[in-house]
Amino acid sequence: MPLTDLDRSLYEWQLDVPGFGESGQEKLRSSTALISRAGGLGGPLAFSLAAAGIGKLVIAHAGDLRLDDLNRQILMRHDDVGKPRAESLAATLRAFNPQVEVEVIPENITEANAAELVAKADIVFGAAPLFEERFLMNRECVRQGKPLIDCAMFSLEGQILPIVPGQTPCLACLYPEIPEHWKRRFPVIGAVSALAANIGAMEGIKLLAGFGEVSLNRMIYFDTATMRFQQIQVQRNPDCAVCQHVSL
Amino acid sequence: MMPLMGQVNFSYTGQLAAAAGVAEVVLDFSDDAVPLRRVLDELASRHGSKWGELIFDDAGQVRSTLLVIFDGAQVSGDKEDLTLDGVKSVMLMTPIAGG
Numbered sequence: 001m002p003l004t005d006l007d008r009s010l011y012e013w014q015l016d017v018p019g020f021g022e023s024g025q026e027k028l029r030s031s032t033a034l035i036s037r038a039g040g041l042g043g044p045l046a047f048s049l050a051a052a053g054i055g056k057l058v059i060a061h062a063g064d065l066r067l068d069d070l071n072r073q074i075l076m077r078h079d080d081v082g083k084p085r086a087e088s089l090a091a092t093l094r095a096f097n098p099q100v101e102v103e104v105i106p107e108n109i110t111e112a113n114a115a116e117l118v119a120k121a122d123i124v125f126g127a128a129p130l131f132e133e134r135f136l137m138n139r140e141c142v143r144q145g146k147p148l149i150d151c152a153m154f155s156l157e158g159q160i161l162p163i164v165p166g167q168t169p170c171l172a173c174l175y176p177e178i179p180e181h182w183k184r185r186f187p188v189i190g191a192v193s194a195l196a197a198n199i200g201a202m203e204g205i206k207l208l209a210g211f212g213e214v215s216l217n218r219m220i221y222f223d224t225a226t227m228r229f230q231q232i233q234v235q236r237n238p239d240c241a242v243c244q245h246v247s248l
Numbered sequence: 249m250m251p252l253m254g255q256v257n258f259s260y261t262g263q264l265a266a267a268a269g270v271a272e273v274v275l276d277f278s279d280d281a282v283p284l285r286r287v288l289d290e291l292a293s294r295h296g297s298k299w300g301e302l303i304f305d306d307a308g309q310v311r312s313t314l315l316v317i318f319d320g321a322q323v324s325g326d327k328e329d330l331t332l333d334g335v336k337s338v339m340l341m342t343p344i345a346g347g
């Protein structure tokens with residue numbers, strides 16, 4: 001569907017980005033993104049995708065906002081403490097860009113809902129704190145041939161891994177089992193989660209709109225303690241239990 | 249920092265850096281083809297048991313979830329059999345998630 005006058009006004013500044021243009025905007029507007037968890041990563045991810053004019057956001061998150069979420073969950077408000085986080089995020093997004101459809105799923109990713117949720121989306125953003133959820137998303141994205149942008153953070157560091165099934169390693173290629181020492185609670189500063197989220201958002205926008213160079217087969221790693229940014233070449237595992245039989 | 253001849257720069261990310269208390273060490277080797285496993289054992293005794301637990305599993309093997317990066321590229325294959333032949337930098341990464 002061609003852009004409307006409102007679209008042209010709203011997105012005027014980005015329509016001038018080389019390689020993006022009206023065709024990129026149209027592709028973005030006809031796309032749906034699933035974001036697993038409305039946290040320090042998922043919030044800024046959703047915000048930047050909404051700002052860019054994605055067609056629809058599906059946000060999956062169970063649970064209410066806590067006071068100690070607010071150092072990094074910058075789309076929430078102090079008054080939202082004790083209220084469902086995904087609903088608060090959706091309200092902010094709808095007020096920010098009413099053009100974007102926002103669907104709230106008040107559940108985290110589980111074995112029971114993963115296939116159905118991934119099927120709703122053209123692209124998935126992994127922003128969950130637990131590997132059990134990330135692995136489920138990874139498996140479903142590989143099964144359904146959907147790109148997954150896995151975003152992660154710890155302390156002052158971030159990692160972003162764009163996954164295109166059959167073309168790049170999947171999450172299980174890198175980590176064949178649940179990491180034993182990863183804990184739900186970890187140190188982080190909000191600017192770091194927003195940075196990781198925005199790098200992930202940009203990779204997703206490029207993938208959907210078909211411009212620029214997506215960091216395929218290269219995990220993006222940054223450390224804000226030293227401001228070291230690096231792309232690490234990663235490889236498919238020929239014995240990967242999830243993606244070994246997938247080819248393009 | 250840039251390693252000199254014979255030096256290998258080891259850097260740690262995430263929980264490994266937190267456990268070691270440093271994000272980087274530079275080691276000197278006179279031998280070219282030093283087994284990675286031997287260096288990991290030495291580093292584990294230097295950095296303490298918490299660091300060692302992130303690197304080795306209960307059976308004493310290098311964890312399947314440890315990413316080993318030689319000169320900017322992930323190394324595949326059996327991590328027990330790797331050598332540092334010509335390698336200038338080794339990055340050890342443990343998985344992180346966040347949310």
Ligand SMILES: [Zn+2]
Nearest residue numbers: 170173240243
């Ligand atoms: Zn795989």
